Amino acid sequence: MIRFSIGAHRLASGLIAGAVLLFLAASPSHAAAKIQRLVSPGGIEAWFVQDATVPLIAMEYAFSGGAGQDPSGKSGVGNMVASLLDEGSGDLDSKTFHERLERRAIELSFSSTRDYFRGSLRMLKDNKDEAFDLLQMALTSPHFDTADVERIRAQVLSGLRRDSTNPTSLASRKFLEVAFGDHPYGRPGNGTLDSVPKIDVADMKDYVRRVIAKDSLRIAVVGDVDADTLGKLLDKTFGGLPAKASLTPVAEVEATRPPQRAFVPLDVPQTVVTFGGPGIRRYDPNFMAAYVVNHILGGGSSSRLYKEVREKRGLAYSVYESLLWMDRSALFIGNTGTRADRAGETVDAIEKEIRRMAEEGPNQKELDEAKSYLKGSQMLALDTSSKLAQALLQYQLDKLPIDYIEKRNALVDAVTLDDARKVAKQLWDQGLLTVIVGRAPQAAAQPAAAPLKTN
Numbered sequence: 001m002i003r004f005s006i007g008a009h010r011l012a013s014g015l016i017a018g019a020v021l022l023f024l025a026a027s028p029s030h031a032a033a034k035i036q037r038l039v040s041p042g043g044i045e046a047w048f049v050q051d052a053t054v055p056l057i058a059m060e061y062a063f064s065g066g067a068g069q070d071p072s073g074k075s076g077v078g079n080m081v082a083s084l085l086d087e088g089s090g091d092l093d094s095k096t097f098h099e100r101l102e103r104r105a106i107e108l109s110f111s112s113t114r115d116y117f118r119g120s121l122r123m124l125k126d127n128k129d130e131a132f133d134l135l136q137m138a139l140t141s142p143h144f145d146t147a148d149v150e151r152i153r154a155q156v157l158s159g160l161r162r163d164s165t166n167p168t169s170l171a172s173r174k175f176l177e178v179a180f181g182d183h184p185y186g187r188p189g190n191g192t193l194d195s196v197p198k199i200d201v202a203d204m205k206d207y208v209r210r211v212i213a214k215d216s217l218r219i220a221v222v223g224d225v226d227a228d229t230l231g232k233l234l235d236k237t238f239g240g241l242p243a244k245a246s247l248t249p250v251a252e253v254e255a256t257r258p259p260q261r262a263f264v265p266l267d268v269p270q271t272v273v274t275f276g277g278p279g280i281r282r283y284d285p286n287f288m289a290a291y292v293v294n295h296i297l298g299g300g301s302s303s304r305l306y307k308e309v310r311e312k313r314g315l316a317y318s319v320y321e322s323l324l325w326m327d328r329s330a331l332f333i334g335n336t337g338t339r340a341d342r343a344g345e346t347v348d349a350i351e352k353e354i355r356r357m358a359e360e361g362p363n364q365k366e367l368d369e370a371k372s373y374l375k376g377s378q379m380l381a382l383d384t385s386s387k388l389a390q391a392l393l394q395y396q397l398d399k400l401p402i403d404y405i406e407k408r409n410a411l412v413d414a415v416t417l418d419d420a421r422k423v424a425k426q427l428w429d430q431g432l433l434t435v436i437v438g439r440a441p442q443a444a445a446q447p448a449a450a451p452l453k454t455n
Contacts, residue, residue, distance in 0.1 A: 035392065035402055038221075040231035042239045046219035047392045047402060048230060051385055055125040057223030058386040060393040062116040064216035067189035068250040069207060074199050076191020078112030078211075080152060081204050085110050087148040090137035094148050097134065106131045108138070112189060115250075115327040116397060117211050122386055125224045128233065136237045139212055144201045153196060160193050167272035167437040168335070170264050174435045175274045175333065178262050179255040185329060213245035214238060220392035222385040252328045254278060259431035263440075271343040271438030272335070275350060277430060279323055279330035280423070282398050288411045289419035290427060294323050295370045296362045297354070297424075298334055302369070308353045309336065315346045321354075332427055340439045351432060358428035361421030375409045 038048040070077045086101070086108055088094040101108055107122040108131070119139075123131035163169035173188055180186030191199070217238060221230060255278040280290045298305045298321025309319045321334030338346040362370075382388045395404050 035405070036227065037402060038227055038231060038234075040234045040239075042235035044214070044217070044219070044231075044234040044238050046221050046230070046234060047396060048220075048227065049222040049385075049388060049392070050224075050226060051222055052224045054385070055224050056385055057123055057125055057128055057131075057221065057225050058384075058389040059121045059219065059221045059223075060118070060386075060389040061121075061217060061219040062118040062393060062397060063211055063213065064116060064245065065207075065211035065247055066113045066116045066118075067187070068115055068184040069211055069248055070184070070187070070189075070191075071203060073195060074191075074203055075187040075189065075195045076156065077199050077203050077207050078117060079190045080149075080156065080196070080199055081142075081207050082110040082112045082117070083152045083156070084144055084148060084204065085138040085142050086134075087152065088143035088145055090141045092137065093143070094145070097138075100130065100134060104130055106134065108135060110138075114185060114189060118393075120386075120390075128225065128229075132233045132237045136240070139237070140240055142208065144204055146201075149201060149204075153199070156191065156196050157193065160191065160196065164193070165266070167266055167268055167270070167337075168274075170266065171272045171274040171335070171435045171437045174262055174264055174437070175276065175433065178260060178433050178435060179276070179331060180253055180329070181256070183253045183329075184250055185253060185326060209242070210246040210248075213242040215244045216247075217241070218393060218396040220389045220396065222389040222392070250328055255329060255331055256433060257430060258433050261434045261436070264435065264437040265440055266437050267439055269340060269439075270337045271340045271346075271436060272337050273343065273347055273350070274333065274335050274435045274437075275321075275347075275432045276324075276331050276333035277428070277433050279325060279332045280427065281330045282325045286419065286423045286426070289415045289423045290323060292367065292370050292374065292412060292415045293357075293362055293420040293424050294321065294332065294427075295374060296366045296420075297321055297357050297428075299370075302373075304353055304357065305334070305350065309346060309349050313345070313349055315339075315342055315349060319350070343436060343438060347434060347436065351434075354428045354432065357424050359425075361424045362417070364417055367415070367417055367420055371412050371415065374412050378408065 034049065036048045036050075038046045040046075065078070067075070067078050086094075086097060088097055092100065100106075104127040105124060106127060107120070110117070110119045112118075119135070121131055121135050163173075176188075177186050219234065219238075225233075255276075258277045280287055284290075295303070297303055298319070300306065300320070303320075305319045305321055309315050310317065316336040316338045319334065319336035321332060324331045324333050334350070336346060336350070382391055391405075395402075401407070
């Protein structure tokens with residue numbers, strides 16, 4: 001499964017980054033760890049696992065907002081903010097700030113996702129005071145100096161120009177546009193070649209003022225630190241932030257009803273196909289059944305789509321399909337790449353297999369194997385403090401209970417064949433939204449045009 005991650009300190013390309021964390025439970029080294037709900041003396045709350053296995057501390061945190069708070073016509077503001085918070089703050093210019101991070105081996109980064117402005121901090125135990133001080137400065141007194149802003153803007157625009165000739169990036173953007181139209185979810189979170197030049201320092205300062213506040217803050221910490229010390233560090237870092245955010249409301253939205261198909265011409269030898277449709281919300285009682293049956297359809301090299309499209313027909317090197325959910329909508333979404341002259345055949349094969357799943361659902365053997373895999377693989381997943389912190393933060397954002405790790409396998413086990421078949425029909429009975437990026441059908445049988453030679 002996937003979740004959007006757009007505009008970390010460096011541009012993230014594609015739709016599918018990092019969402020596998022959402023369902024992973026702890027590895028053997030963390031499975032027995034006690035997750036505490038810590039409240040600092042100043043009232044800052046965090047989920048916390050004290051782990052002295054190695055002298056490291058990892059913290060993940062998020063504020064509600066993200067790219068959904070970008071002003072209309074200026075998509076990419078959150079992404080610019082994420083890229084600039086560590087480019088000088090307090091009494092430190094950009095060069096000095098980064099020198100202090102590097103000298104102490106402190107890892108600090110920010111990202112703007114669809115619904116959240118997120119941050120990550122990782123350090124050696126002995127460097128915790130300096131690490132939290134630098135984070136506090138970045139959040140409360142960023143410079144946004146002109147030279148730094150223009151340097152980051154140039155980097156963002158360079159990435160957007162590369163994306164404009166990347167078939168996977170084009171397919172992802174077009175798919176969101178088809179699915180969500182003018183809703184904030186339909187806009188590119190890292191901006192466009194038109195919007196990014198319009199973003200000014202006032203936009204970024206206003207974004208920080210509206211989004212970075214204590215009332216929507218969620219924190220997860222794993223590492224070699226005791227609760228009393230951590231509570232004081234949290235107060236020092238986050239205690240001075242505004243009490244309440246001032247967020248622009250983002251409306252609930254249903255993805256466009258399938259079937260629909262869009263074509264984006266691009267003269268490349270391999271055609272990219274992105275497909276999907278309305279999904280299932282994280283709070284839906286049928287979500288776990290959808291998660292299990294989705295693994296059967298598109299979750300890896302044992303999935304139906306992989307067997308049909310790659311193994312039986314040799315149409316593509318890989319094909320996947322996953323669930324994607326946001327705070328105000330949900331999708332299922334998949335992707336593959338194929339030879340230009342076999343794009344039509346590939347789309348037909350995908351549609352046929354998804355239609356078969358909607359009509360028949362999985363069989364008992366498939367269900368049993370999927371449940372066994374999903375339960376067994378959890379123990380291999382969160383083998384570091386950073387991964388566990390990321391997962392614990394995501395559980396909070398998804399409004400899951402603090403003991404979700406302990407309950408997850410029982411929820412997987414509880415999915416019945418009838419549950420799986422019902423949710424398969426719910427998800428895939430309508431057909432597909434399909435975006436095809438590549439050469440026009442009449443040109444697909446011809447070799448790609450040779451590049452122009454320059455002297």
